[in-house]
Amino acid sequence: MTALRSLKTIDDLEEAGLVAAARRVGLDDVAARYAVAVTPAMAALIDPSDPDDPIARQFVPDAAELVRLPEEREDPIGDGAHSPVEGIVHRYPDRVLLKAVHVCPVYCRFCFRREMVGPQGLGTLASQAMDNAFAYIADHPEIWEVILTGGDPLVLSPRRLASIMERLAGIDHVKIVRFHTRVPVVEPDRVDAALIAALKASGKTTYLALHANHPRELTADARAACARLVDSGIVMVSQSVLLKGVNDDADTLAALMRAFVENRIKPYYLHHPDLAPGTSHFRLTIEEGQALVASLRGRVSGLCQPAYILDIPGGHGKTAISAATIEDNGGGCYTVSDFNGETHAYPPASGRHPE
Numbered sequence: 001m002t003a004l005r006s007l008k009t010i011d012d013l014e015e016a017g018l019v020a021a022a023r024r025v026g027l028d029d030v031a032a033r034y035a036v037a038v039t040p041a042m043a044a045l046i047d048p049s050d051p052d053d054p055i056a057r058q059f060v061p062d063a064a065e066l067v068r069l070p071e072e073r074e075d076p077i078g079d080g081a082h083s084p085v086e087g088i089v090h091r092y093p094d095r096v097l098l099k100a101v102h103v104c105p106v107y108c109r110f111c112f113r114r115e116m117v118g119p120q121g122l123g124t125l126a127s128q129a130m131d132n133a134f135a136y137i138a139d140h141p142e143i144w145e146v147i148l149t150g151g152d153p154l155v156l157s158p159r160r161l162a163s164i165m166e167r168l169a170g171i172d173h174v175k176i177v178r179f180h181t182r183v184p185v186v187e188p189d190r191v192d193a194a195l196i197a198a199l200k201a202s203g204k205t206t207y208l209a210l211h212a213n214h215p216r217e218l219t220a221d222a223r224a225a226c227a228r229l230v231d232s233g234i235v236m237v238s239q240s241v242l243l244k245g246v247n248d249d250a251d252t253l254a255a256l257m258r259a260f261v262e263n264r265i266k267p268y269y270l271h272h273p274d275l276a277p278g279t280s281h282f283r284l285t286i287e288e289g290q291a292l293v294a295s296l297r298g299r300v301s302g303l304c305q306p307a308y309i310l311d312i313p314g315g316h317g318k319t320a321i322s323a324a325t326i327e328d329n330g331g332g333c334y335t336v337s338d339f340n341g342e343t344h345a346y347p348p349a350s351g352r353h354p355e
């Protein structure tokens with residue numbers, strides 16, 4: 001059965017057969033604490049007979065979310081520490097986040113901003129706050145790129161998006177506009193001619209980072225939506241989160257990265273899950289993540305290689321955390337590992353100068 005509207009309560013999910021009555025315990029408490037929404041496209045992808053369905057695991061609440069560990073934080077990546085005005089996060093010199101809206105079409109159970117998004121979250125920036133955010137961007141000539149995130153900026157109407165883009169058009173030093181979104185996958189019909197025209201209204205180079213975590217999310221409808229975006233001249237990159245029980249095996253990750261590349265989406269970041277409250281059931285160790293990422297190197301094309309990224313808690317920014325493949329032995333000599341895990345001297349012994 002395909003739902004016609006988004007499922008937003010535990011009752012909705014139970015009616016749709018996505019939560020068994022026997023597994024309801026605790027879920028109302030989860031839903032009272034964190035927003036819930038599953039779009040018709042995602043509900044239709046879930047196999048209700050599979051208790052470990054990787055799509056359900058991303059969107060259907062789980063009682064494990066009530067478990068809060070001491071290292072988990074309300075603001076896991078420290079946005080607050082670098083917010084000069086409401087709606088702007090300016091952590092790196094040449095780029096800012098513009099968080100125009102804190103609503104999403106789906107609510108991911110592992111969301112790093114789960115304390116800020118949702119119907120009870122921070123909502124949409126008021127027009128005065130929006131004016132202040134644009135004034136900040138205009139006053140800072142070092143801002144080369146504006147990244148619209150949230151929330152999901154593609155929930156805004158084409159009219160509102162076009163008005164944001166037209167304001168950015170007037171700021172000469174901004175050369176790149178980037179959107180971070182899940183919409184082409186979770187609500188592909190939204191990507192129509194009016195939305196695409198709005199995304200391009202700034203006349204700037206436009207990038208769109210698509211968030212998807214499992215190859216099944218790239219349905220025929222999602223692929224068609226991405227094709228419309230790329231055909232219009234928007235450059236697409238991918239963003240995924242490495243999640244236990246969703247994509248933490250080499251075959252799934254390889255299939256996901258290949259699906260991106262087949263759809264003209266360049267794999268960009270694979271994030272280690274952030275320390276958001278109630279998300280420990282999604283986290284693997286960094287060593288496990290490094291081994292999975294290293295296994296991609298030999299298995300699939302170089303086009304399919306994302307960077308494995310940790311956002312350092314406290315607002316210190318992102319850092320690449322792939323396992324080292326080179327060891328410095330001193331004196332200009334190194335040991336390098338190949339994709340089979342075998343080690344080699346660099347420069348090769350025969351090429352070395354005599355002592």
Ligand SMILES: *Cc1c(COP(=O)(O)O)cnc(C)c1O
Pocket residue numbers: 077089090091092095096097147318
């Ligand atoms: C993630 C992030 C960015 C974007 O970083 P890139 O490495 O350019 O993708 C920019 N600003 C903030 C505050 C971020 O958290």
Ligand code: SF4
Pocket residue numbers: 103104106107108110111112113114117150151152182211
């Ligand atoms: S779409 Fe992004 S911001 Fe929204 S719930 Fe998912 S991870 Fe969080």
